[in-house]
Amino acid sequence: MLTSGPERQGAWLLLHSLLLLAAWETGSSQVHYSVPEEAKHGSFVGRIAQDLGLELAELVPRLFRVASKGRGGLLEVNLQNGILFVNSRIDREELCGRSVECSIHLEVIVDRPLQVFHVEVEIKDINDNPPVFPATHKNLFISETRPLDSHFSLEGASDADIGANALLTYRLSPNEYFSLEVPTNDEQVTPLELVLKKPLDREVTSELLLVLKATDGGKPELTGTVELNITVLDVNDNAPVFDKTVYRIKLLENARNGTLVIRLNASDLDEGSNGHILYSFATDVSSNTEASFRIDSNSGEIKVNGKIDFEEIKLWKLQIEAVDKGNPPMFGHCTILIEVLDINDNAPELLVTSLLLSIPEDAPPGTVIALISVTDHDAGGNARVTCSLTPQVPFKLVSTFKNYYSLVLDSALDREKVSEYALVLIARDGGSPSLSTMASVSVEVADVNDNAPAFAQPEYTVFVKENNPPGCHIFTVSARDADALENALVSRWGAGLTRSRGGSGCALGRGRPRQISWPSALVSLQVRILEILETNRNFARM
Template sequence: MGACWGPVLRVLVVQAAWALCGGQVRYSVSEEAEPGTVVGRLAQDVGLEAGEAEARRLRLVSQGRRASVEVSGASGALVVSSRLDREELCGKSAPCVLRLEVLVERPLRVFHVELEVTDINDNAPIFPVKEEAFTIAEVSLPGSRFPLEGASDADIGANAQLSYTLSPNEHFSLDLQKSEEDTVSLFLVLTKTLDRETMAEHRLVLTASDGGRPSLTGTMELVISVLDANDNAPQFNQSVYKVKVLEGSGLGTVLIKLNATDMDVGINSDIMYSFGKRVAANVKEMFTIDEIKGEIRLQGNLDYEDIDTYEFTVEARDKGFPPLSGHCKVLVEVLDVNDNAPEVRVTSLSVPVSEDASVGTVVALLSVSDRDSGANGRVRCSVWPSSPFGLVSAFAGSYSLVLREALDRERVSEYEVEVRAEDGGSPPLRGRLGVRVPVSDVNDNAPAFAQAVYTVLARENNAAGAELARVWARDPDEAGNGRVSYSVWEGGSGVGVVGGVLLSGGVWRPASSYVSVDAESGRVWALQALDYEEVQVLQFEVRAVDAGEPPLCGNATVQVFVLDENDNAPALLPSAGGGAGVGVDAGGASSLEAASGSLWAWAAWGAPAGQVVAKIRAVDADSGYNAWLRYELLEPRGKSPFRVGLYSGEVSTLRALEEADGPRQRLVIVVRDHGEPSRSATATLSVSLLEGTEAKLAASGSGRPGLRPLSGVEGGAESSSSSTNVWLVVAICAVSSLFLLAVVLYGASRWVPRAAVLSGPGPTTLVCASEVGSWSYSQRQSRSLCVADGAGKSDLMVFSPNFPPPPPGPAAKETQPDPSALLDTVSGTAFLRFRFSLTSTLIPLLAFLSHQARWQTLL
């Protein structure tokens, strides 16, 4: 039974659905309607009673797109839910109908609803571009048509019906044509001939209006460029050009620049200039025209006396097709000028002129002429420079160049004299002639040394033939008059002043036995080794003689200071008692015995520590460090009861003497200097240890034969040593204070503005008078040595060394002193000269104090 009712029910449902689908509802609404706008009473139109829409669930069935309408649940009305845009929903289709399905449940029913969206004029016409540019030739004929692309409107119907208008102008209009297919063609029509020279570009506005109410519009700008045609011939700004030019104007001078213009553009306005077809040949030879710039230049020599006026035509042609041309006339007027300059010629020249020529000597004869006449031919002459020559007029057109001042070849060896001539024209013209006047030399200058005194430092024991220095004298004369030869001058006399040195023993030796001078280079050579102990200062004069007639000469003094080398070993001095022993004095509580070449001294048993037994005395012939002696005990070492003062040479007890020390002590004492390398001497001293009685007898002089008592055994020695130390301390303090003061003043002088040249020729100061130390200064070192008690010899040597600057010019390499070839050659400085002037008043006192200290030490 159930199986039979199933098919029947399905047939009834299908029939009912078919009946419901047969009914349709249609509504209309304007696009852009506001949300909430009621489109229609859908519930009533589908047959529902009031209030049944919500109960029977009346609703729209979505069909895949966003619904712009919806069913109001309470009233069952169809209302606008969102913006309706006909162009977005349907585009250009008309009519625009939306098909909706409405579903009613309980029982189920389906209704088809059509919603037509009507168009409103909400879209303005739009052109494809905002600006359209195209070109039209200016030769285009009226009536020419140029297609334009029209505008589009998204609306439909009357709202999309477009009309076009063109901004007012006299050259263009619009033509709108419709075809059978309702298509519209828009054309721009040329109504009047274009002229690019009047207006090269036209800007028009094309406006499209639709048929809506109100009407909407869109615009597009038309930019029309007019293409040029060669319809204008070149035109000169003047029909006749007049030019005035001076005769004698330089070649290439621009006389005038023509100016022709062409109203066309591009190649149609490119102009080329040329002479007219019937221009004479002499015009083309005299002038040239730049075909691009239109400049007329002078290419020949204008002469007023030949032709005073030139007249010719010039053509300006463009490059269009066909080419067009314009013409003008050029009139060139030549102006007469003073175009002949004076001419100066030498008719006789007497050169060279001797530098001792007298004033008024005629050097040259000159002739002056001018081809012009009148004022342009009257000539005035002068000479430049105005000295030492002048002009003397003999007659019209003839002059003599004469000497007006004395000449000096060494100041100016050659003159370039310029004779100037000027005529009376306006403006005046000038002529000039250069005359070369060389000056011949006479021997009027003696050789002159770069400085009066040369100070040289040389170490003793230098090799024979060693170069000591180089002197240089300048003679500004030329050739033989300026060729200088050098020699040692023996013409002076006096000790230590000129020509040599006084040796010990009163022996005078000339300087030529020590040195020689190269006649050509001025190099000073040592003929033999120098010995400081023999000569400390060698002073001589060098004479420079030129080869002129008569010869002239000049002198310079060379001072060679010999620097000490450690070439002497210390030597022991004889004892004060004059015994056979050498270099030992007895002292303290002992005496000294000299027998058979041995050194003897005595000491008493029990003598306390520090008792002076003897004093070794030695001297060194060297000076400074080389003569600073020190004493050392060589034997015995270790347990010896005696010691030797390092610098005093005093032999004293190291401890109290005991019987275990034996009756005799043998001491070997070495005396060394401070030289490099040091030298030494050795003394052997035998000290006898005596009993108290024998010691008293030895002290009273009645003891053993050969023993010498020493007065002031203790007090004498101590007072002598104390006095010596006082003098040495005074001398050392004086030297140290002087050196410190010199350094401070030198440092202060570095901050004082001074001249650029700090050394040069100057007087020499030499002081040798010190017993306590040695100062030496050179380019390499500056040092101060102080000798303590017991020094045999020392000295203080202060000098102002100086050396000449190198000779100028190419000869400098040959005659300039070579520092590597010299031995301790020193340039004088302002600092040393300042120190010498400061110490000149203190040196005598210092020498006296040190001298006293030395002799008290020796005695």
């Protein structure tokens, strides 16, 4: 958390540096920072260059860069001073919802030599969200015959923050008829309840207007309110009662439309129309609930009516009302908690970031070629992903952090044997049956001048007539070079030639550095002169 004042900030930075040094000494390769959400643009996060052991002067030459998967633009690094700062608005609730842990993972990459660092920036919650009730007004219809200590369910407020910032307390406006009962255990299961503490009399008071206030535990605290409009009803004096106040259901995601979730049962001690019960969702039900489930008003059956996706919603909370046909009607309530069970319906996702377009054939083992990250939106074993590489190639995958890998060179290369590799990355999850994703990576091997020119044979014998004029073509030799491009261009030159004995020649490669075919490409050229009989020579003189 950033503090104001140069002395406090200096002390904090000193403490942060000591903790970071201790972490490096124990062998950790990860740097941790924290910053509050909603911090202003330019807010200091950490001296990232210093904490990673990088000199400021080398940030630009070494192509210092920061990558953040799905979080681009939130954080930035000043290359002049090596400071990581807030670049744009960070909303913790938008990033992580109500998750207790929330952080941004950064990959810091520098070249020459290539280094990859991992930095975690924790986003701390601030109290920037007030409690919110499902509706600003709620109508309650309560019979004047309801006995003392009767309970009436209310939907509590929700707060998008976490921890103490989301710890809610409730207060009911002063009145002589009702008190508020707040659950002390699991608020998810037990709703708020109004408790009748004084008998109602419609002829004395036919309507009550109360205000329910929710206050969170943040500093400063924030509040939300809902108005309770209570109408006192006459006669029909028995409300429907469910078998249970809370039903717990487990439902597989991707359940088909029409799948039965539960068949509710409520009873009413009244007779005739006063005991005829109709079921429905509570009046303040969300649109998502109505889009995903439907309820039969007569049978109380709740069935799947839309898409059930574990990756979107893991727990459904349905508030159900049972109302009789009395005049006036009476209501009963229950809560249904539907836990969505994950199935393996998401294949892993592969993201490959190539660092080298081609790799020299003399590159040393351990050279990093590409960075790979894998994600799986399922949960548990369905989200545990393993990566493999095919076919059998001189490369391997090295795990760097959680679901991050590096593709590195594992053994020596020879372009003259293989000039390009077509690799297939396979990410497979732990589901049953498992799902997999493949990605193709092409690695080109760049040539280096590591082959000398070679003649077709080490020695040639050529016969030539004597008295040939100067410049007359005698014989042609050729040499080949296994390298590519300019490394394979060959120049030939002679090493000497006499009339009586053949000379020799050498071939010179044009690569950098040049490879001379000596003595492997040395060729011996023997020239034998066809002797003309002396008698014929003398005859010619006559």
